[in-house]
Amino acid sequence: MIMAVDDLQTKLYRELCNNSNDAVIELCRKTVEGPLHYCTIHNSTVLHLACYSKKFELANKLFDNLPDNLLSILPERMNAWGDTILHDASTSNKGLDLARKLLQKVPELLLARNKSGESSVFRATRYGRRKIFEFLAEEVDKFCDSDSNKEFDHLYFFQRDDNTTILHMAILTRNFDMALMIARKYPHLCGIRAQNKRTALQILACTPAAFKSGKKFGLVKKLLYSSVSIDEQSSTEEMSIILKVVAFILSISKSCWTLPMIEEVKEVKKGHKDALNLAKILIQYDTSWMDTHEPRAEVTPVIMGVIPIISDESREEDMTLMESLYQEDDDDYDIESREKIYRGDIYDNDEAPLLLAARKGCIEIVKEILNMFPQAVNYLNHDQENVLHVAIKSRNLEIFKLVEQRANLHRGLLGAVDNKNNSILHMVGCPRKVLPGTKMRSPVLQLSDDLLLLEHLESICPSYLVNHRNDQMMTADELFAKNNESHRIEAKDWLKRTAEHNTVVIILIATVAFAAAYTIPGGPNQDTGYPLLIGLPFFLVFTVTDVLSLGFALTAIVVFLAILTSSYQLKDFRRSLPQKLLLGFTLLFLSVTMMMVAFAATILLMVNKKERWTKITLYIVAFFPICIFMLSYIPLYIKLVKTLNYWIKKLGESLPRLACPLRPARRALE
Numbered sequence: 001m002i003m004a005v006d007d008l009q010t011k012l013y014r015e016l017c018n019n020s021n022d023a024v025i026e027l028c029r030k031t032v033e034g035p036l037h038y039c040t041i042h043n044s045t046v047l048h049l050a051c052y053s054k055k056f057e058l059a060n061k062l063f064d065n066l067p068d069n070l071l072s073i074l075p076e077r078m079n080a081w082g083d084t085i086l087h088d089a090s091t092s093n094k095g096l097d098l099a100r101k102l103l104q105k106v107p108e109l110l111l112a113r114n115k116s117g118e119s120s121v122f123r124a125t126r127y128g129r130r131k132i133f134e135f136l137a138e139e140v141d142k143f144c145d146s147d148s149n150k151e152f153d154h155l156y157f158f159q160r161d162d163n164t165t166i167l168h169m170a171i172l173t174r175n176f177d178m179a180l181m182i183a184r185k186y187p188h189l190c191g192i193r194a195q196n197k198r199t200a201l202q203i204l205a206c207t208p209a210a211f212k213s214g215k216k217f218g219l220v221k222k223l224l225y226s227s228v229s230i231d232e233q234s235s236t237e238e239m240s241i242i243l244k245v246v247a248f249i250l251s252i253s254k255s256c257w258t259l260p261m262i263e264e265v266k267e268v269k270k271g272h273k274d275a276l277n278l279a280k281i282l283i284q285y286d287t288s289w290m291d292t293h294e295p296r297a298e299v300t301p302v303i304m305g306v307i308p309i310i311s312d313e314s315r316e317e318d319m320t321l322m323e324s325l326y327q328e329d330d331d332d333y334d335i336e337s338r339e340k341i342y343r344g345d346i347y348d349n350d351e352a353p354l355l356l357a358a359r360k361g362c363i364e365i366v367k368e369i370l371n372m373f374p375q376a377v378n379y380l381n382h383d384q385e386n387v388l389h390v391a392i393k394s395r396n397l398e399i400f401k402l403v404e405q406r407a408n409l410h411r412g413l414l415g416a417v418d419n420k421n422n423s424i425l426h427m428v429g430c431p432r433k434v435l436p437g438t439k440m441r442s443p444v445l446q447l448s449d450d451l452l453l454l455e456h457l458e459s460i461c462p463s464y465l466v467n468h469r470n471d472q473m474m475t476a477d478e479l480f481a482k483n484n485e486s487h488r489i490e491a492k493d494w495l496k497r498t499a500e501h502n503t504v505v506i507i508l509i510a511t512v513a514f515a516a517a518y519t520i521p522g523g524p525n526q527d528t529g530y531p532l533l534i535g536l537p538f539f540l541v542f543t544v545t546d547v548l549s550l551g552f553a554l555t556a557i558v559v560f561l562a563i564l565t566s567s568y569q570l571k572d573f574r575r576s577l578p579q580k581l582l583l584g585f586t587l588l589f590l591s592v593t594m595m596m597v598a599f600a601a602t603i604l605l606m607v608n609k610k611e612r613w614t615k616i617t618l619y620i621v622a623f624f625p626i627c628i629f630m631l632s633y634i635p636l637y638i639k640l641v642k643t644l645n646y647w648i649k650k651l652g653e654s655l656p657r658l659a660c661p662l663r664p665a666r667r668a669l670e
Contacts, residue, residue, distance in 0.1 A: 012039040016049050021058045024050075028062060035062035036070055042080040051088035051095055059089070059098050074106045082114030083123075090124040093131040103139060110139055111152075117161030125166040125182075128175035137185075154186060162195035171203045176210060176274035183281045190285040197350060201282040205357040205365050210275040213363040213398065215268065224265040230273060279365050280372075288352040289369070289376035293384060295416070355381055358390040358399050366399050370406065377403060377413065384419040392427040397453070404460075415462045423465045425476030428454045429483050443491035444578060447484065451574040454480060481570055492568040495577060499563040502588060506560065509591050510553035516546050516598060542601040549594035556587035 008031055015023040016039070028034045028046060035046040044052070050059035078084055086102050086109040089095035099120075102109055113119050118126070121136035140157045143149055158166045167189040170179035183190055183200070193199050208214030217225055354376055357365035366387070369376055380386055391399040403413075417423050428450055454476065458466050469475055474482070563580050566572055 008037070009039045012037065012046055016046070016053065021055070021061070024058060025061060025065070034066055034070060036066070036073065036077050044079045045077050045085070047085045048079055048083070048088050051085060051091070051098070054092055054094060056092070056094045056098055060101070063098060063101055071105055074102070075108055075112055078114070084109055084112045084120070086110070086112065086120045087114060087118070087123050090120040090132055090136065091127045091129065093129045096132045096135060099132055099135065110143060119157045121157050122160055122166055122169065125169045125178060126173060128173050128178060130178055133178060158186065158189065159192070163192070164194045165189045165192050167200045168194050168203060171200055171207065174207070174210065174271070176271050176278055180274045180278045180281070183278055187285070190282050199286065199353070201279070201286050201353040202356055204275065204279055204282065205353040205362050206360050208361045210271070211362060211364040212272045214361060215272070221265055224262060225269055228262060228266045228269060230266055230270045276364055279368055283368055283372050286353055289354055289373060289379040292378065293380045293382050295380055295384065351381055352379055354379055354387060355385070355390045358387050358396060359394045361394070361396045361399065363398050363402060367402060370403070377406065386413060386416055388413060388424050389416070389418060389427050392424050392457070393430050395432060414460065415465060421470040423461070423468055423476065425454065425457050425461060425465055426470055426479050428457065429476060429480035431483055443487055443494050444573060444581070447487050447491045447573045448575070448578045450480070450484070451570070455574065484570070488568070488570055488573065491573055495563060495581065498581070499560045499584070502584060503557060503560045506553050506556045506588055506591065509595055510550060510557065513546055513550040513553060513591070513595055517550065536605060538601045538605045542598050542605065545594040545598040545601065549591050549598060552587045552591035552594060556584050556591060559584040559587060
C-alpha cells in the first residue's frame with residue numbers, strides 16, 4: 001500500500017538527515033516517483049537532496065534503481081531555483097560518476113538552465129570543481145561541434161542571463177587555475193563584459209590578493225614561500241636546506257609536522273603564478289588604454305587671483321560639480337560620493353584595467369600592461385587622471401615607484417593636471433580611501449608618511465607645481481592642510497596620550513634605578529664603608545648598568561616632555577615629532593634593558609656559589625620582560641625608523657668623498 005504523501009515526505013527527509021541510506025532506498029520503492037519524489041517545500045527531490053548533501057554513493061544507487069519510464073521526467077524535476085539534478089551533481093567532483101550516468105541516459109539535461117540562466121557547467125565553475133567542469137566542458141564542446149546543434153553556441157552554456165561568463169565566475173571565486181584553463185581554451189570569453197560592464201581583466205585588477213604583492217605573510221611563511229617549489233615533479237623530499245630547517249623548527253615549536261603549512265603555502269604560490277599567467281593572457285586582449293580621454297590643451301600654472309582661460313565648453317559644468325563636491329557644509333554628500341567611488345558606482349566599471357590595478361594596488365598587472373604596451377602609461381580617464389594621479393591618491397607608492405623608474409617617463413606625466421586642475425601634489429591632500437580589512441596605523445605615522453610623500457613629490461615634479469593652484473584656488477600645501485586638519489588633531493591627541501603614558505612608566509623606572517644606586521648588593525663593609533662585593537665582576541656590571549638605566553630614563557623624560565610641550569604644527573609631524581617619539585622609545589627601551597641587566601647582576605651576586613643551571617634560569621627570567629617589551633614595540637619602532645632616512649641622506653651628502661652612490665643620479669626634469 002502506498003503511504004500518504006505528507007507522511008512519506010516527512011520520513012524521507014528525516015532518514016536523509018539521519019544518513020540512513022538503506023531506509024531512504026526502501027522508502028523510495030514505496031512511491032510511484034521513486035527518488036524523483038519531492039521531499040522539501042522548495043521542490044527538491046530525493047536525488048536533489050542526496051547530491052546537495054554530498055551523499056553521492058546514495059545518489060548513484062537511487063539513480064541505478066530508477067525505472068526507465070521515469071527518465072523522461074528528469075529534465076522537468078527542478079527545484080524552486082530551477083536547478084536540475086545535474087546542477088546539484090555539478091557542485092562536487094564526487095558527482096562526476098552520477099553526471100556521466102545522467103548524460104548517458106538523459107543527454108538533454110546538458111541544455112537545462114536554472115532561473116538565473118546558469119547551466120550545469122556554469123555551476124561547476126561557480127563551485128570551483130575542476131574535474132567535473134572539464135568533463136562537462138568536453139560534453140559541451142561535443143554538443144556544439146555537432147552539425148545538428150548549430151543553433152547552440154558555447155555562450156549558451158558559458159554565460160548566464162546577466163552576461164557573466166564562466167571566466168568571470170572563475171576569477172570572482174578565485175579559482176585561478178580554472179580561469180587560466182578557460183582563458184586558454186576559450187579566448188573569445190576574454191573580452192566579454194558582464195552586466196556591470198566589467199571585463200575579466202577588470203575583475204582581476206580589483207583582486208590584489210590574487211598576486212604576491214597583495215598577500216601579507218609572516219616571517220615563517222615568507223621563508224617557506226621563497227623556498228617551496230610548485231613544479232609538479234618536485235617533492236617534499238627534494239626541499240631546499242632552508243625549507244628543511246624552517247620545517248624542523250616549526251615541527252618542534254608546534255609539536256607537529258609542518259607539511260600542512262608547506263602545502264598551504266605551495267597552494268597560495270601556485271595561485272599567484274596562475275593569476276599572473278592569466279593576467280598576461282587577458283592583457284593581450286585588452287585595448288582599453290587606447291580609448292584614452294583627450295588631454296588638456298595646455299597646462300597653465302594658476303596663480304592667486306588668476307584663473308586660466310580654457311577652451312572647453314564643459315568647464316562651467318565641471319565647476320558646478322566641483323563646487324558641490326567641495327562645499328564645506330555638504331560633508332554628507334562628499335562622503336556619499338567617495339563611497340560610490342569605492343563601490344564602483346561612478347567610474348570603476350568603465351575604468352581601464354591599468355588605472356583599476358593602480359587604484360587597488362595590483363602591482364603585477366600594472367607592470368605587465370606597461371611591459372606589453374609601454375605607451376599605455378599615458379592613458380587618461382574621464383577625469384583626465386593618469387596612472388600617477390591614481391597611484392598617489394590611493395597611496396599605492398609601489399606602483400608610483402614602478403612607473404617613476406621607467407625610462408619613458410617624461411616631464412608631462414609628472415606635470416599633468418586633471419580636469420579640476422589638480423596636480424599629483426594635490427592628490428596627496430585627497431582623503432585616504434580605507435579599504436575593508438585594511439590594518440590601520442597610528443595617526444602620527446599616517447600623517448608623517450603623507451607629509452614625506454608630499455615633500456618627495458615636490459622634489460621631483462616641475463618647480464612651478466609647488467605654487468600651482470587648482471580650481472578651488474588652493475595650492476597642494478593648502479589643500480593638504482585643509483583636508484588633514486582632523487588628522488592633525490587626532491595625531492596630536494594620540495601623541496599626547498602616548499607621551500604621557502610613557503612618561504609615567506619612565507619615571508617609575510628612574511625611581512627604581514635611583515633607589516637601586518643606594519641599595520648596594522651585599523651591603524657595605526662596616527669598618528671601611530666600601531661595598532663588600534666591590535671586587536667581583538658582576539658588581540661592576542651592576543654599577544654601570546644602573547647608572548646607564550638612570551641616565552637613559554632621565555633623558556627619556558626630557559624627550560617626552562619636549563613632545564608634550566610641542567606646538568603640534570602640521571610641519572612638526574613630518575620629522576620632528578616622529579623622531580622625538582623614536583628617540584623616546586629608544587631611550588625607554590635602553591633604560592628597561594639596563595635595569596634588567598642590573599637586576600640580573602644583583603641576583604647573580606647574591607647566588608654566586610649556586611649551580612650553573614641556576615644562573616641560566618635567572619638570566620632567562622631577567623630578560624623575559626625585555627623580550628616582551630621588544631615584541632610589543634618593534635612594529636611601531638620599525639615604522640618610526642623610516643623617518644631617519646632623511647638625516648642619513650643628509651649625512652651622505654655632507655660626506656661626498658665617503659658616499660658611495662647606489663644608483664645613477666636622476667635626470668633633471670627641467
